[in-house]
Amino acid sequence: MADIRIENLRKEFGSFVAVQDSCFTVNDGEFLALLGPSGCGKTTTLRMIAGLELPSSGKIYLDGEDVTFNRASARDIAFVFQLFALYPHMNVRRNIGFPLLSQGMAKAEIRQRVEETARLLQIDHILNRSVSGLAGGDRQRVALGRAIVRRPKCFLMDEPLGTLDAEFREIMVHELRELHNRIHATTVYVTHDQHEAMAMADKIAVMNHGVIEQFGTPQEIYAKPATMYVADFIGSPPMNFMRFTSGLKSGDKSILLDGADVAVPEIREDMAESELALGVRPEHIRFSDASRLRGAVYGSEYLGTNQVVAVETPGGLIKARVPANRSFRIGETVGLEFNPEKLALFDCMSGRAVASSLYQETRHG
16 A cells, blocks of 8 residues: 655646645655535545546655546556446456456466455455345445455545445444555545544545645544634534634633633634634533523424533524433523533635644645
8 A cells, every 4th residue: 555645636627626736745654534415525536546637737646656637547446436336247357356357367267366456355255146136235345355355555435325324324434434544555435424524534635626624533633623614514403603703812811702701722822803713512511500592492403312402692693502301491591501622713805724732734725
């Protein structure tokens, strides 16, 4: 396997900029998820790494070699598409072994590699079955097997679980991560599903309008979002935002929010009068009768082990994750308290995190 290094990668389609000067590195054996909504540039980035699209500018390095303008066939990568693209007239064995047959490999070596790969994916019992009659999960394993059998330097996957139903998708998320742990393959995985990215990836690049808003581990991105976009995109429910006008100075440890003093991480620099947003995750809110920050219960969503309670406040609708055994009445007034060590402050104009204790360095695209 090998590392992948992207330097100032850019792709333009006429006047439309699909990817804006992205920079990141996928270390040898890491699993990177390119995460974002449709049209954010994640698949275009993947296709440029694969050699299926040529960049407008920038560099792509694979195992230290500049492959920016190499053909896809010269990059020693394996690409797994959303649509499995299996050969329906071939059985499982022949589908998996076809890339090796195309390379002119000896039949005995092909058989050995196919059987090793099938055992790894736990599909050795269906090697002689037709792919046309397989369930979605097994078809996905065959597509993965066709990629793995080549033993490439890296794997590129474009929403490979997108066509599976929810049950199969949950199973395959677990199996893909287990597979990665066994073969230690350098992997770049495109998805719009935050749960897939958080469950499988070592690193995540969150993309928006061609820009990498944040690059880091799942834990960093969830706990220390670098922008309001990341904070809103990651989490279910996402981070709450309460807007206020800033007059903060260096050393301040509280803000005035709807007439209540709210403790926040210490401000490290003077901030001119501007609109800011206080960000807090639902699980970092608790109800307290002593709090001066109050609101009316708007509704609740029971989730078994806990519930999400929506509270209407002067600053907007706030969602709190609280124990399931507490009951609430619609319209009931409750007090809200936040964990000051888990808060974030954002500049509403730029969207960037401004509390230095929570600021997470990002790499732009």
